[in-house]
Amino acid sequence: MQHLVRSFGSVTAVNDVTFDVRRGETFAFLGPNGAGKTTTIKMLTTVLRPTSGTLELDGLDPVTQSTEVRKRLGVVFQDPSLDSELTAWENVDLHGVLYHVPRRVRRERGEALLRLFELWDRRNDLVKTFSGGMRRRLEIARGLLHTPKVLFLDEPTLGLDPQSRNQMWTIVKNLNATEGVTVFLTTHYMDEADRVADRIAVIDHGRIVATGSSAELKQQTGADSLEAAFLKLTGTTIRDEAFSATDQMRQFARFVRR
């Protein structure tokens, strides 16, 4: 992607972002809250149009060739996207149909995944009766049902217990190794990023502040852990508040001008 920009009214969520992800690599996109990670993922996955700039995914443009791009995608969104009025199995099955997964594969792979994430016994229960972590597990299991070319995982391990997190990264790394799936992930757990990512980009206030392998980032900043490097790159203040404070001032200024 090049010079990618997306604004929401007066807020510029993604500001002139340029980077590329290599085929088959596991790429971690890190940044403080509100940095613009989810917005970037939404644009790459065709559900949001960029304000300006160009995107390319497997040689295709998500804006003009959205259906072709979607054929190559698997996405686990940061916020829930399950149908809570359907059962766990119905959610998985519906996903399989949407992604043209043959019925037999749907059944076998769906069962294997639900078993792995320990949801098989609850497969016929409505999702609205699930705990937060169970929903998250189901969401991930569903996202892994088909084999995409590029898998987007937006904070997939949010709210998951250590067992499920391990389980998930093992499966994802496995998909990456055996099927060559490119993985694009975000997380706030630096140890995860350190462990699974081949390369990392750090975004702050909608701008890329660093890219490279975990070792390179540590070296650049002279830090001894990825977490320390991250804090050096992005500072130690809490971003959401800083962001909303400037927003408020802008709004206040507009109000006064009126």
Added chain:
Amino acid sequence: MGVVYILWLRELKKYLRSRVQIVASLGAPLMYLGVLGFGLGPVFRRAGEGSYLQFMAPGVIGMTVLFTAMFSGIAMLWDRQFGFLKETLVAPVPRLQIMIGRTLGGATVAVLQGALIFAATLVAGFRPVSLLAIPVAFLVIALIAIVFAALATAIGSSLKEMQGFQMVMNFFVMPLWFLSGALYPLQGLPPALAVLTRVDPLTYGVDGVRGVMLGTSHFGVALDVGVLVAVGALFVAAGAWRFSKIEV
């Protein structure tokens, strides 16, 4: 095709699982049927128009179909709010198929709900001219359902918030129902009202159902069906277009 089917099935499953909602949404039409049907009956008869129950039963069926179909627009806003919409929007299927599946699902639910009310009108004493009239009338009812489910999709795709839909229900759907001639005959209306009733697609729907079930209609069943098909095509196109523009 599998995609259209599975999304259609989803709407149907959700409908069948929400028994409380089914009963609750029959409340208003049953009240109209009971209170107006029997309350205005004597006046209507004295005015030489025959049985009011016979006259208004198709109108109440039309009302049920209109409201249920429009509610599928609210379901869309729910799906947006609770995230399921995203799941369908990133899937590698043309949005048109998703939109068609959803809309047909909403329309099917509306027809089922219409069938329940039809059964209630039979209990209340409504009698169609012949048994054969019933399936034919349901074809017209299905058309009404598609027209308004498509409209609901178009509106649901254009709104971001639930409150917006509340406005649509109050300022748009209620007038559609009151202007449709569901409750009063279309002959001899004041000119302004006559014009308004003629731009309301539900007018033709109710008139068509009346034409088939009672054998008397104002515009003629052929014109009614023609208008419904044309408006339906327009609304499906509008719904597909709005749906293709959704961002989440």
